[in-house]
Amino acid sequence: xxxxxxxxxxxxxxxxxxxxxxxxxxxxxxxxxxxxxxxxxxxxxxxxxxxxxxxxxxxxxxxxxxxxxxxxxxxxxxxxxxxxxxxxxxxxxxxxxxxxxxxxxxxxxxxxxxxxxxxxxxxxxxxxxxxxxxxxxxxxxxxxxxxxxxxxxxxxxxxxxxxxxxxxxxxxxxxxxxxxxxxxxxxxxxxxxxxxxxxxxxxxxxxxxxxxxxxxxxxxxxxxxxxxxxxxxxxxxxxxxxxxxxxxxxxx
Numbered sequence: 001x002x003x004x005x006x007x008x009x010x011x012x013x014x015x016x017x018x019x020x021x022x023x024x025x026x027x028x029x030x031x032x033x034x035x036x037x038x039x040x041x042x043x044x045x046x047x048x049x050x051x052x053x054x055x056x057x058x059x060x061x062x063x064x065x066x067x068x069x070x071x072x073x074x075x076x077x078x079x080x081x082x083x084x085x086x087x088x089x090x091x092x093x094x095x096x097x098x099x100x101x102x103x104x105x106x107x108x109x110x111x112x113x114x115x116x117x118x119x120x121x122x123x124x125x126x127x128x129x130x131x132x133x134x135x136x137x138x139x140x141x142x143x144x145x146x147x148x149x150x151x152x153x154x155x156x157x158x159x160x161x162x163x164x165x166x167x168x169x170x171x172x173x174x175x176x177x178x179x180x181x182x183x184x185x186x187x188x189x190x191x192x193x194x195x196x197x198x199x200x201x202x203x204x205x206x207x208x209x210x211x212x213x214x215x216x217x218x219x220x221x222x223x224x225x226x227x228x229x230x231x232x233x234x235x236x237x238x239x240x241x242x243x244x245x246x247x248x249x250x251x252x
Contacts, residue, residue, distance in 0.1 A: 064152070067183060067239055067246075068093050071150060074237055075181045075248050077102055081147040084173060086136045086166065087154030091117025091129075098129035105146075107134040137162060139169045149174045150181040155225065156202075156216035157209060163216070167229045174251045180231065185213075186238060186245045187221025194241045222247050 071093065077083060079101025085094040088106030090113055097104035098121075106129070108114050117131040134140050136154065149170040155163045170180050189195040202213040219225070222245050226234065231249040238245055 064092070067152070067244065068096050070239065071152070071181060071183060071246065072097060072100055072102070074235070074246055075148060075150070075179060077148055082145070083148040083150065084139075084141070084146045084170075086139075086149060086151040086170065087157070088117060088131065089113050091120050091131055093150065093152055094129050094131070095120055095124060095126060098126045099124075101128070104129040106131045107136065107139070109133060109135055136166045136169065139173050141173045143172055144175045146174050147178045148181060149178075150183070152183040153185070155182070155184050155222075156213050159212055160215065160219065163225055164229060167225065167231070171229070171231075171251055176251060178251045180249050180251055182222050182226070182245075182247045182249075184222055184245060185217065186243055187217045187219070187223070189217065190242045192241055192243070194243045198243060221245065 077097065077100070080103065082103045083094075083097050083105070085097065085104060085106045088094050088108045089110075091106050094104040094106035094117070106117055108117070108131075111133055114131050114133045121129055121131065132140075136151075151166065151170070155166065158166065167180070174180060185198060189198065203210050205213075226232070226247065226249060231252075233252065234247050234249045236245065236247050
């Protein structure tokens with residue numbers, strides 16, 4: 001049975017909120033499995049809170065593996081395309097692009113993430129992918145030099161003005177009639193166990209991070225962001241029990 005007293009002691013409101021879902025569906029096998037995974041991961045994140053990059057690589061990358069495989073298929077990327085992956089983290093998405101014969105570039109502002117991405121590239125002996133430390137708000141690339149630009153779970157980590165600036169920079173560096181690919185949380189999140197897992201992970205990432213995440217959801221997620229940036233022609237899909245949205249828009 002869900003223990004609300006334990007949840008309150010963790011000072012995590014999303015854990016307390018999980019109680020209502022548990023009580024409503026406590027006899028459902030899927031709910032029981034999600035509850036076990038939810039509590040195990042939450043305790044893991046508490047234990048390794050100060051080891052964020054390690055936790056990101058071992059936990060988050062594993063959870064996102066199927067999404068990373070799906071993105072290029074959904075987007076229509078092909079060998080020889082030049083693709084920029086923004087906020088690339090440990091480089092797993094760009095590395096998957098490279099395995100498909102895509103000429104991939106990954107950028108991130110975190111030197112630890114870029115260092116790990118470089119190590120991953122060397123381990124896999126891939127020559128058609130590169131990583132560099134760069135600011136997504138001021139991309140160090142010429143206009144119209146990529147066929148695609150992708151960003152996965154990066155916009156919800158930023159304040160509103162930064163989200164718009166990143167999209168503007170993506171539009172600048174991608175060729176006209178090229179494509180922009182966005183992957184992030186659906187807004188509003190559906191009411192299911194996966195959503196509570198997501199909220200817990202976002203909470204553990206830090207107070208400022210969680211504040212930006214909540215603001216992203218309140219703003220309306222990708223739909224509102226793309227409207228505001230005049231990106232209307234799009235292909236949409238949903239993953240992870242409807243909690244993750246993927247959108248491809250044409251750069252016009």
